[in-house]
Amino acid sequence: QQQVKQSPQSLIVQKGGISIINCAYENTAFDYFPWYQQFPGKGPALLIAIRPDVSEKKEGRFTISFNKSAKQFSLHIMDSQPGDSATYFCAARSDKLIFGTGTRLQVFP
Amino acid sequence: KAGVTQTPRYLIKTRGQQVTLSCSPISGHRSVSWYQQTPGQGLQFLFEYFSETQRNKGNFPGRFSGRQFSNSRSEMNVSTLELGDSALYLCASSYDRAGYEQYFGPGTRLTVT
Numbered sequence: 584q585q586q587v588k589q590s591p592q593s594l595i596v597q598k599g600g601i602s603i604i605n606c607a608y609e610n611t612a613f614d615y616f617p618w619y620q621q622f623p624g625k626g627p628a629l630l631i632a633i634r635p636d637v638s639e640k641k642e643g644r645f646t647i648s649f650n651k652s653a654k655q656f657s658l659h660i661m662d663s664q665p666g667d668s669a670t671y672f673c674a675a676r677s678d679k680l681i682f683g684t685g686t687r688l689q690v691f692p
Numbered sequence: 693k694a695g696v697t698q699t700p701r702y703l704i705k706t707r708g709q710q711v712t713l714s715c716s717p718i719s720g721h722r723s724v725s726w727y728q729q730t731p732g733q734g735l736q737f738l739f740e741y742f743s744e745t746q747r748n749k750g751n752f753p754g755r756f757s758g759r760q761f762s763n764s765r766s767e768m769n770v771s772t773l774e775l776g777d778s779a780l781y782l783c784a785s786s787y788d789r790a791g792y793e794q795y796f797g798p799g800t801r802l803t804v805t
Binding site: 615626632682 | 696725727734735736737740747748750782784791792793794795796797798799
């Protein structure tokens with residue numbers, strides 16, 4: 584019940600396209616859902632986060648969509664760029680932060 | 693504002709040895725969390741500290757321990773190292789007591805031979 588399931592494991596997108604990464608959870612005690620971006624050799628960087636009382640949050644090209652009834656949330660990267668190529672992790676927190684398994688995104692020019 | 697710093701960045705140890713990793717949080721942040729990242733298990737929570745008190749602990753053996761000092765700096769210790777302890781150890785800090793917005797350091801890459 585503490586798991587966060589993330590898909591797909593890898594994603595290849597053309598430059599300018601939309602990248603979509605999905606996560607699902609079971610624990611209704613989760614009350615904070617961040618997304619992290621990690622480049623090789625670096626620590627994860629907080630990208631955007633949402634609380635369950637909001638259905639959507641947008642910051643620049645990054646949007647989180649949140650469906651509380653379905654216990655799902657997703658990250659949309661609009662106008663994907665080669666510089667967005669990285670591993671993305673969703674996470675959820677109740678008393679600790681639980682991470683999804685990660686999605687390796689490759690954006691080709 | 694300087695980010696989270698971790699030392700050392702790379703470490704090679706032998707099975708059976710012990711190791712201490714250090715983390716300095718962002719100035720003003722009082723909550724520090726530690727994570728282990730491996731290709732097989734992903735990012736796993738180790739423990740979390742706030743104001744020198746351990747708030748939460750993950751599902752790791754007692755060989756893994758940590759502490760936080762009065763200046764919010766934190767250390768984690770792994771005793772009797774095993775090959776499976778080879779991983780990237782990440783420290784994250786947050787301002788609030790609940791530890792929501794966590795900012796990660798670059799990690800310490802530990803290799804156990």
